Amino acid sequence: MILASSSSVYGSGYLAYLHPALKTLFEGVTEIVFIPFARPNGISHDAYTEIAQRGFEFLDIPVVGLHSFENQHKAIADAQAIFVGGGNTFVLVDELYKRGVFSELQEVIESGTPYLGTSAGSNICGLSMQTTNDMPIVKPISFKTLGSIPMNINAHYIEPEKDSKHKGETRETRINEFHNFHATPVLGLREGSWLEIKGSAAVLRGVLPAVLFRKNLEKLACMPNSDIFLLL
């Protein structure tokens, strides 16, 4: 699995910074099933799938939207590889519950089907979606997510500018508030960072440190190339 904080970084194209990693992850794959349900900016499933398709032109791999399959359970079970794009996490999770495909997704991820998540698509691999930054524009039946990793992700993690005059809660404050109710560790993953998960290791990639928040413990800066699972 590759769980990325964002689909792009400032000044570079869609998925571009991930190209070398994606080449490895999707080696030998001849079709990727794309899950477009997070609908960034409210775009249609078709339009979002086209964007994903363009993102994989560099590997010449066809991308098919999950919504276009008649039997979506089977489409997931049979998929050579899966990509879940970012957008609104509430909308994504609501749609996955409505279509009843959570257990299929869990199973194929567990069995090793290559999986790429960006932003909301990474968020849903954690134990819950409760550290999303998104607005609750729809109400999913549950906040529980795939639990493919034993922690939560906070995508697009950011610290306030040094001279910020904004009084709204910082990301760190919000995550600490989460820990008043839950013991799940939370990894703040900066844009340009991703987790490369293989077997029992989750290696942090990219050039920036990530920040690991654990209940009742000091936050921990995680260096690139370290195995986050060893720090939980």
Place this chain on the structure above:
Amino acid sequence: MILASSSSVYGSGYLAYLHPALKTLFEGVTEIVFIPFARPNGISHDAYTEIAQRGFEFLDIPVVGLHSFENQHKAIADAQAIFVGGGNTFVLVDELYKRGVFSELQEVIESGTPYLGTSAGSNICGLSMQTTNDMPIVKPISFKTLGSIPMNINAHYIEPEKDSKHKGETRETRINEFHNFHATPVLGLREGSWLEIKGSAAVLRGVLPAVLFRKNLEKLACMPNSDIFLLL
């Protein structure tokens, strides 16, 4: 009602920028019932009530936490004035539903009991809490809120810095995504701004413009001293 974006602005104390407005709102009031359920930073109801109490020392009005009343329904119904502080909107709404005090709050607001909301406390006066910036750290039974005003509020409204390299969704993008699912107008209320609601008018106060988002319409800059209800 005073619905404020934030309890303080940069460089000034708790509620300080609102002092003149609060003096008018709470004229003749000898006790304020404070609702501390949003628990910023996860502080206790008692600790939060103490902060609110200090905030009203300038008017010499005692502040009593709603949690300290045996009969909280009666406490709201009998309150001379109500203040709902900020924090996590999900936690606040969850607690209000669990205690079953939504209808009492709606009634006393409707009947003219002076009400101060800051941040989450303003958010809950809208039709839904679905334009909150907070993390979904608990799951309330519903996202529906008091509906004392015919719109939603986005507190701590902010636009990205001009040189921002962050790729996460802007506040405007998030609100536009809300409008893919809902027709409720949303007022982006900057820190230092508040709505003064009396009778059928909702006048924008403070020195900054607010931004009104309406489904399928261009966003509208609202000038201080204008009546927002006339723009819906």
